Amino acid sequence: MGPTAGSAASEDGAAAHGAPDGAAEPFRARDGSLGLRAGTAVVLDQHGTVLCATHDAAWLLGRSLGIAEFARYSAMPTEPRSGTAVFSLASGESGSFRYHARPLDHEGGGTFWLVQLAGSDGPVADEMPVARARPEDVEARSERRARLARAAALSIGASLDLGEIAERLADSLVPAFADLITVDVPEVVLNADEPPPQEQAARHLRRIAIATRDGRIPPGFTRPGEPLPDMSGPQRLTPMASRPVVAMSDMAELRGALRMALSTDAPDDAIARLVPAGAHALLSAPMLGRGRSLGILAAWRLTTPGGFDDDDAELFAQIASRGALALDNARRFAREHRTAVALQRSLLPSGATHTSVLETAGTYVPAEGEAGVGGDWYDVLPLSSLRTAFAVGDVVGHGLGATVAMGRLRTAVQTMADLDPEPGELLAHLNDLMQARWTAGEPADPDIDVDAYGTTVLYAVHDPIRHTCVMASAGHPPPVVLRPGRPPEFAVLAPSPPLGVGALPFEEAEIDVPPGTLLAFYTDGVVARHGADVNDGMEALAAVLDEYREAPLDAIGPAVLARLEPPRGDDVALLLVRTHPVPRSAVAEWDLPADPSVVARARELTLHQLDAWGLDDLAFTTELVVSELVTNAIRYGGAPIGLRLIRDEVLICEVSDPSNSQPRQRRAQATDEGGRGLFLVAQLTSRWGSRYRRTGKTIWTEQRLDGEPVEFPLGAVDLVGEIPEGAL
Structure with a gap:
């Protein structure tokens, strides 16, 4: 506050602050020294001018006060100080007194001080316990406060969960600091969004933690998880959320201010939710970060006597x-985790699919704590001829990097699966892609997706007509196979390295999958336990699946994970598949010799089968398709030729031959004699394509059963009429 050191009391000050009427004159001790009554105090401004004083101080000091103790300061200290100083008295004498000065806050600005005085050998008034405290008491109190601050810091620094941080913070302050502690947080912070501005700190709050001395919450007081009443408009309680710390010991004044601030028709109930019954002191501090409100921390005293002081x-x-x-920090982590989970879930399929040949259900659970979302994933990919591919993988690492790597990997698998290669061939291409593209360049390059290095993947293709499943693994654990009426088994797969680690071939394995079989694809987070054998985890998974094999498919995954209780330090993915039978009457197939005369026989067989299925509307287009595909197989493929029709939600037509030559659609010129067959096939069907087998290839087409009639392109009918019999 900066009083001039040693400034004498002015005559004007002494006269102006003479003895008040009726005031008792200060007494002198037996040794002649001046004595002061308890409670002798003055209020000074920054210039050392006495603004008001008790009776004893008015007799002795007058208006101006010089304190030799503060001679070396250009301004009064910003924290309470105690000591002994010589004061210039109004009578012209000098007196030695003990003092205790504390700064005051004033709405008009400036620095004001409350200085309490006592005789150099006399006691300090009861209202100023710090001033009379012994040095060893002050030291002990400082040490206790340091321990409390350290304990609070350690407790809240060990978690990244908002609720857990708040609970630990509240518990660390009870009962050492207060009888009741509350932590209230804005709703947007709980949702991991940006905190509100400081001026909106008292709105849309929700209590997330409370701690009391006896463990009981006062009746009517807001409990954890409940929202607090909003306070809006001009109010006296605004400083409670905007100033560093606000202390209140007048509960009547507090309730009155709340009544004015609350926008509710039942203010008494709202006040009971904000002020605990029996409280006599409040200390409220905003929790601010970057000028925004992250919550309000409040301390209440109910049974502990006294209020809070400046040190508190x-x-x-x-x-x-x-x-x-x-x-x-917890909010930022939650936002990053939420973003990663949203990205992860957007990249994963819905998990639940239902077709005529199978149904699937997928379960993904992200890791908890600092690990966060990872790179575990699965996919269900429909292929031609009612076949389905299943992919499951585990990308090394956690966080957004692993999620992005997973998305790139899954996209690559989808793209290559559309070409319909064998599982081992697909993994080989994926391995080459990772080694050539994803891990090329400098290891320290932050743009290189090193998280994909060492990824494990299992790729399987299910054929419902042949009742088989062909699969290959790149370091991934084998699936569980539960065939009807048989105990669970694990598919036997040849060991192969993860992707990007080596260049060894990925061996394929074929297993029987009769209708009603349950397949379980999983990541290592489901079966791996720290310090335990992974085989034990796999056996436990098989045993639990055996118990739930007859349950609805979408209920098996959550039930299995609840029973196994996998560690939450890693994310887990579980894909379940249940196969359904394909009716024999829905499939017709024939083996044909490589003779041009067999084309007419193929058309005849096709028309007869379509008539049996009641698909006469598709007879013309299907006859043209079969004629073209069989003719090409005879010309370029050789014997034997296979013709197969499958009726499902679409009509599928397949023609197989032993050749590996890839058919290519082209647009023939007007003078060309050929080259129009595959163009017609593409126009007459909804989809068509080819896939390689271990020996030869298969050309397939799909036609909708309940769609609109096919509209032939301009001139296509005339074009068909010009083609000789058997030339298609």
Whole structure:
């Protein structure tokens, strides 16, 4: 506050502050020294001018006060100080007194001080316990506060969960600091969104933690998880959320301010939710970060006598600041985790599919804590001829990097699966892609997707007509196979390295999958346990699946994970598949010799089968398709030739031959004698394509059963009429 050191009392000051009427004159001790009554105090401004004083101080000091103790300061200290100083008295004498000065806050600005005086050998008034405290008591109190601040910091720094941080913060302050502690957080912070501005700190709050001395919450008081009443408009309680710390010991004044601030038709009920019954002191501190509100920390005293002093307020501000930092870190982590989970789930399929030949159900659970979302994934890919591909993989690492790597890997698998290669061939291409593209360049390059290096993948293709499943693994654990009436088994796969590790071939394995079989594809997070054999985890998975094999498919996954209780330090993915039978009457197939005369026989067989299925509307287009495909197989493929029709939600037509030559559609010129067959096939069907087998290839087409009639392109009918019999 900066009083001039040693400034004498002015005559004007002495006269102006003479003895008040009826005031008792200060007494002198037996040794002649001046004595002061308890409660002798003055209020000074920054210039050392006495603004008001008790009776004893008015007799002795007058208006101006010089304190030799503060001679070396250009301004009064910013924290309470105690000591002994010589004061210039109004009578012209000098007196030695003990003093205790504390700064005052004033709405008009400036620095004001409350200075309490006592005789150099006399006791300090009861209202100023710090001033009379012995040095060893002050030291012990400082040490206790330091321990409390350290304990609070350690407790809140060990978690990244908003609720857990708030609970630990509240527990660390009870009962050492207060009888009741509450932590209230804005709703947007709980949703991991950006905190509200500081001026909106008292709106849309929700209580997330409360701690009491006896463990009981006062009746009517807001409990954890409940929202707090909003306070809006001009109000006297605004400083409670905007100033560093606010202390209140007048509960009647607090309730009155709340009544004015609350926008509700039942203010008494709202006040009971905000002010605990029996409270007599409040200390409230905002938890601010970057000028935004992360919550409000409040301390209440109910049974502990006395209020909060300046040391309490300073300590509380420090703890609230640390709490704000911890909450903001947790909010940022939750937002990143939520973003990664949303990205992960957007990249994963819905998991639940249902077709005539199978149904699937997928379950993905992200990791908890600092690990966050990872790179575990699965996919269900429909292929031609009612076949389905299943892919499951585990990308190394966690966080957004692993999620992005998973998305790139899954996209690559989808793209290559559309070409319909064998599982081992697909993994080989995927391995080459990773080694050539994803891990090329400098290892320190931040743009290189190193998270994909060492990824494990299993790729399987299910054929419902042949009742088989062909699969290959790149370091991934084998699936569980539960055939009807048989105990669970694990598919036997040849060991292969993860992707990007080596260049060994990926061996394929074929297993029987009769209708009603349950297949379980999983990542290592389901079966791996720290310090335990992974085989034990696999056996436990098989045993639990055996118990739930007859349950609805979408209920098996959550039930299995609940029973196994996998560690939450890693994310887990579980894909379940249940196969259904294909009616024999829905499939017709023939073996034909490589003779041009067999084309007419193929058309005849096709028309007869379509008539049996009641698909006469598709007779003309299907006859043209079969004629073209069989003719090409005879010309370029050789014997034997296979013709197969499958009726499902679409009509599928397949023609197989032993040749590996790839058919190519082209647009023939007007003078060309050939080259129009595959163009017609593409126009007459909804989809067509080819796939390689271990020996030869298969050309397939699909036609909708319930769609609109096919509209032939301009001139296509005339074109068909010009083609000789058997030339298609």
